[in-house]
Amino acid sequence: EIVLTQSPATLSLSPGERATLSCRASQSVSNYLAWYQQKPGQAPRLLICDASDRATGIPARFSGSGSGSDFTLTISSLEPEDFAVYYCQHRSTWPLTFGGGTRVEIK
Amino acid sequence: EVHLLESGGALVQPGGSLRLSCVGSGFTFSDYAMSWVRQAPGKGLEWVSHVTGTGVTTTYADSVRGRFTISRDTSKNTLFLQMDSLSTEDTAVYYCVKEKRFHYMEDWGRGTTVTVSS
Numbered sequence: 001e002i003v004l005t006q007s008p009a010t011l012s013l014s015p016g017e018r019a020t021l022s023c024r025a026s027q028s029v030s031n032y033l034a035w036y037q038q039k040p041g042q043a044p045r046l047l048i049c050d051a052s053d054r055a056t057g058i059p060a061r062f063s064g065s066g067s068g069s070d071f072t073l074t075i076s077s078l079e080p081e082d083f084a085v086y087y088c089q090h091r092s093t094w095p096l097t098f099g100g101g102t103r104v105e106i107k
Numbered sequence: 108e109v110h111l112l113e114s115g116g117a118l119v120q121p122g123g124s125l126r127l128s129c130v131g132s133g134f135t136f137s138d139y140a141m142s143w144v145r146q147a148p149g150k151g152l153e154w155v156s157h158v159t160g161t162g163v164t165t166t167y168a169d170s171v172r173g174r175f176t177i178s179r180d181t182s183k184n185t186l187f188l189q190m191d192s193l194s195t196e197d198t199a200v201y202y203c204v205k206e207k208r209f210h211y212m213e214d215w216g217r218g219t220t221v222t223v224s225s
């Protein structure tokens with residue numbers, strides 16, 4: 001099973017600041033990685049797939065990068081609605097696994 | 108617009124069974140693979156099971172293999188998850204998910220809550 005480790009666990013930032021979230025895989029997943037956003041009481045929402053492709057309707061301030069084992073989700077300038085929990089997920093092999101999440105909170 | 112509506116969540120005793128359902132609309136149901144993803148209270152996301160668009164091929168997480176069975180009825184646009192031998196560790200919100208190409212979770216239902224407790 002591929003383990004995805006997200007860091008930091010919590011990121012405390014102010015609106016307008018840049019957020020940089022990390023996801024590290026225990027072995028290479030090529031570029032087969034997605035990012036999701038989840039707000040309290042809501043289902044997750046797909047943001048990025050194949051490491052860097054924004055899903056339909058996702059604002060350009062969200063960008064993904066990386067390949068192999070190290071990936072980054074960047075939010076260029078945080079909007080109030082971006083404070084949430086973010087998860088990465090690989091699709092390289094079965095089983096599919098998610099990272100433990102990074103909470104982006106208002107500082 | 109894609110819509111996924113889960114049902115069937117309940118309070119059940121350890122060792123019991125439950126069947127979850129998910130009705131999909133707004134897309135051609137048989138064209139898409141589907142998954143169940145769960146989230147224990149206050150915890151992260153855990154992929155549970157996957158089924159291809161035809162329903163022929165199924166895949167399971169180790170934690171549920173042999174106890175859970177995923178299936179679909181294309182004529183009724185409905186996805187199922189039969190859950191047997193439930194334990195307290197199965198307590199979670201269960202989400203029905205329509206997959207984007209090759210196992211990304213594109214569209215999610217609101218979830219249905221399963222509580223396993225005596």
